[in-house]
Amino acid sequence: MLRIENLTAEVDGKPILKGVTLEIPDGEVHAIMGPNGAGKSTLSYALAGREGYEITGGAVLLNGQDLLEMEPEERAAAGLFLAFQYPVELPGVGNANFLRTALNAIRRTRGEAEVDAMQFLKLARARMKELSMPEDMLKRGVNVGFSGGEKKRNEILQMALLQPKIAILDETDSGLDIDALKIVADGVNAMRGPAFSALVITHYQRLLNHIVPDRVHVLADGRIVTSGGPELAHRLEAEGYAGVLHEAA
Amino acid sequence: MPAVEETLDTVRDATQGAYKWGFETDIEMEFAPKGLNEDIVRFISAKKNEPQWLLDWRLRAFEVWKGMEEPRWPAVTYPPIDYQDAYYYAAPKKKDGPKSLDEVDPELLKTYAKLGIPLKEQAILAGVEGAGEVPADGARMPVAVDAVFDSVSVATTYRERLEKEGIIFCAISEAVQKHPELVRKYLGTVVPHTDNFFAALNSAVFTDGSFVYIPKGVRCPMELSTYFRINAKSTGQFERTLIIADEGATVSYLEGCTAPQRDENQLHAAVVELVALDDASIKYSTVQNWYPGDENGVGGIYNFVTKRAACRGKRSKVSWTQVETGSAITWKYPSCILQGEESVGEFYSVAITNNHQQADTGTKMIHLGKNTRSTIVSKGISAGKGQNTYRGLVRISPKASGARNFTQCDSLLIGDLCGAHTVPYIENRCMTAKVEHEATTSRIAEDQLFYCRQRGLSQEDAVGLIVNGFCREVLKELPMEFAVEAQKLLQISLEGSVG
Numbered sequence: 121m122l123r124i125e126n127l128t129a130e131v132d133g134k135p136i137l138k139g140v141t142l143e144i145p146d147g148e149v150h151a152i153m154g155p156n157g158a159g160k161s162t163l164s165y166a167l168a169g170r171e172g173y174e175i176t177g178g179a180v181l182l183n184g185q186d187l188l189e190m191e192p193e194e195r196a197a198a199g200l201f202l203a204f205q206y207p208v209e210l211p212g213v214g215n216a217n218f219l220r221t222a223l224n225a226i227r228r229t230r231g232e233a234e235v236d237a238m239q240f241l242k243l244a245r246a247r248m249k250e251l252s253m254p255e256d257m258l259k260r261g262v263n264v265g266f267s268g269g270e271k272k273r274n275e276i277l278q279m280a281l282l283q284p285k286i287a288i289l290d291e292t293d294s295g296l297d298i299d300a301l302k303i304v305a306d307g308v309n310a311m312r313g314p315a316f317s318a319l320v321i322t323h324y325q326r327l328l329n330h331i332v333p334d335r336v337h338v339l340a341d342g343r344i345v346t347s348g349g350p351e352l353a354h355r356l357e358a359e360g361y362a363g364v365l366h367e368a369a
Numbered sequence: 370m371p372a373v374e375e376t377l378d379t380v381r382d383a384t385q386g387a388y389k390w391g392f393e394t395d396i397e398m399e400f401a402p403k404g405l406n407e408d409i410v411r412f413i414s415a416k417k418n419e420p421q422w423l424l425d426w427r428l429r430a431f432e433v434w435k436g437m438e439e440p441r442w443p444a445v446t447y448p449p450i451d452y453q454d455a456y457y458y459a460a461p462k463k464k465d466g467p468k469s470l471d472e473v474d475p476e477l478l479k480t481y482a483k484l485g486i487p488l489k490e491q492a493i494l495a496g497v498e499g500a501g502e503v504p505a506d507g508a509r510m511p512v513a514v515d516a517v518f519d520s521v522s523v524a525t526t527y528r529e530r531l532e533k534e535g536i537i538f539c540a541i542s543e544a545v546q547k548h549p550e551l552v553r554k555y556l557g558t559v560v561p562h563t564d565n566f567f568a569a570l571n572s573a574v575f576t577d578g579s580f581v582y583i584p585k586g587v588r589c590p591m592e593l594s595t596y597f598r599i600n601a602k603s604t605g606q607f608e609r610t611l612i613i614a615d616e617g618a619t620v621s622y623l624e625g626c627t628a629p630q631r632d633e634n635q636l637h638a639a640v641v642e643l644v645a646l647d648d649a650s651i652k653y654s655t656v657q658n659w660y661p662g663d664e665n666g667v668g669g670i671y672n673f674v675t676k677r678a679a680c681r682g683k684r685s686k687v688s689w690t691q692v693e694t695g696s697a698i699t700w701k702y703p704s705c706i707l708q709g710e711e712s713v714g715e716f717y718s719v720a721i722t723n724n725h726q727q728a729d730t731g732t733k734m735i736h737l738g739k740n741t742r743s744t745i746v747s748k749g750i751s752a753g754k755g756q757n758t759y760r761g762l763v764r765i766s767p768k769a770s771g772a773r774n775f776t777q778c779d780s781l782l783i784g785d786l787c788g789a790h791t792v793p794y795i796e797n798r799c800m801t802a803k804v805e806h807e808a809t810t811s812r813i814a815e816d817q818l819f820y821c822r823q824r825g826l827s828q829e830d831a832v833g834l835i836v837n838g839f840c841r842e843v844l845k846e847l848p849m850e851f852a853v854e855a856q857k858l859l860q861i862s863l864e865g866s867v868g
Contacts, residue, residue: 197825
């Protein structure tokens with residue numbers, strides 16, 4: 121269970137999150153929607169512990185553990201995964217090497233045995249098949265020369281390998297065509313189960329047709345202004361943020 | 370690829386940021402008096418029992434040197450060096466050449482152990498009987514070691530096995546005695562005694578170094594290796610290395626360097642000459658981690674080295690690979706003179722400067738023969754207040770029709786107090802030649818680090834991964850044994866440079 125209590129955060133001294141409260145029980149998928157500048161990306165970076173996103177108040181607990189006390193890598197080991205809106209390129213660093221290094225770093229912290237190269241390849245190949253990723257993507261530099269869709273699928277591959285407790289998907293649908301969108305959604309849906317929960321951040325209803333959320337929250341001006349079931353996303357699509365926000369206010 | 374994983378593992382037990390090889394061996398030393406004059410040159414030559422022609426050559430070099438000035442063009446700064454305030458000869462006192470382990474100074478063995486010379490090779494270095502046999506299960510490629518301990522090459526291993534192939538691998542002082550005709554034929558023919566200030570100095574006072582001769586058509590069955598080490602206080606080290614690959618011969622040579630921690634700066638002015646005849650191939654790999662000085666820039670080695678290869682024969686090939694992580698100042702341009710038609714020169718370099726280190730390094734590719742080719746891949750990494758300059762020359766003479774060069778210079782900056790500079794000279798006097806130059810400068814971006822950490826990697830591991838990725842094209846040129854050590858060194862050299 122991820123619990124966010126009255127979280128406030130600022131960037132460059134400017135308050136962005138103004139008291140976010142949210143609970144995502146195990147096994148549930150929640151969506152956060154909201155207009156540009158509402159603080160959606162800030163929320164995901166603040167949860168992952170990125171430098172420059174200063175927490176000024178509130179608490180974040182993952183299964184009772186205080187995430188805010190942890191370094192980014194410790195949060196990752198605790199089971200928090202962030203699928204980046206813009207996955208970063210690492211020239212010269214082989215994708216397979218990166219994925220295995222990450223997997224083993226997390227396994228070590230969890231006290232699990234490391235996987236060797238052969239075990240890893242087997243694991244990675246199986247997952248890649250599910251995501252319709254060509255195998256040569258393992259050999260290429262991390263995200264280097266990947267198309268927008270390939271980058272996003274690579275994020276989902278990492279998620280599938282690292283098996284997080286909670287995944288935050290930051291606008292994973294942006295830049296995806298409908299086929300890629302479906303593959304990515306299938307990847308997330310395949311993870312769904314009692315031990316996995318997700319926070320899907322998106323602008324559009326479109327992704328939520330494929331990943332059907334248990335709850336939908338609307339973030340505006342640094343606060344959750346209204347919450348509801350999947351039907352809320354449909355209403356937003358139909359009426360736009362203005363109508364819904366007006367009603368909430 | 371799993372090597373990086375190993376890197377991460379190995380580094381975990383390494384000490385934080387400190388120079389691991391900072392120890393000093395307490396052995397009785399034999400010194401020449403301080404200072405430099407003709408008598409010292411004569412003293413060194415006499416100590417080595419050299420023939421007259423070599424003494425004459427040294428004296429000519431000394432005369433030339435006296436009229437020369439230190440080069441001022443490198444982008445490095447350091448206080449003036451007092452050449453009269455140093456010892457030019459220091460040798461561990463010998464007791465008639467140790468033949469068994471008991472006779473070898475245990476301090477010397479300890480030094481080898483700290484350097485990470487494998488135990489078996491230590492025994493061989495110490496001359497223990499039977500130690501030189503290659504293990505039957507030998508999955509590992511044997512490495513022949515010629516250790517230069519200060520000025521004297523203490524022992525040479527695997528010599529017998531090499532002798533069977535007709536390969537000569539010994540100290541250059543020994544080669545002067547046993548193979549004077551070869552030494553005389555090639556010494557100073559690639560780097561003349563008049564070449565530059567430091568090469569002239571080296572020619573006058575060189576004390577030892579390695580000599581390799583690979584006969585016609587022989588492929589050297591093992592990697593040849595030298596461990597250089599500066600130990601005594603205020604001794605300059607002036608090695609002279611000469612490697613000759615005769616027609617159709619192939620050899621891979623590894624050079625590794627460490628020096629104990631010290632406050633005074635120490636001068637290291639080596640000369641390496643390589644000669645490749647028709648169809649011969651020489652691969653020369655260096656991992657240099659001389660003491661770089663402390664985080665305030667106190668101490669450290671001045672590494673002023675002249676390395677040059679003559680690709681004299683048709684289709685000959687010389688490949689330089691260097692990983693330069695140490696030294697307070699590095700001044701070094703391993704070069705190739707591509708004389709033979711279709712000869713090939715390669716230069717792969719990683720240079721790291723952290724804290725107050727300065728490096729001005731690069732290469733010269735001189736295309737003289739037809740259809741000669743050269744490749745330059747240089748990766749400079751600057752951190753702390755380090756200054757890193759790539760300086761390179763590609764010269765294509767009018768006769769070198771069809772010559773080709775490809776140059777790639779990439780710089781990586783860590784932090785905002787360091788500097789990276791690229792100074793490429795291209796002189797093309799041939800219409801049919803092709804010269805390409807690519808250069809990039811980048812930073813380890815905050816988003817790269819955060820991305821790695823979000824995937825569970827620590828900050829240091831993330832830097833290591835990114836830097837190793839940046840250097841991958843060069844590291845893959847290194848022999849396996851060296852590649853792992855080099856990756857480890859890269860990460861250790863950069864510890865504490867981020868965040």
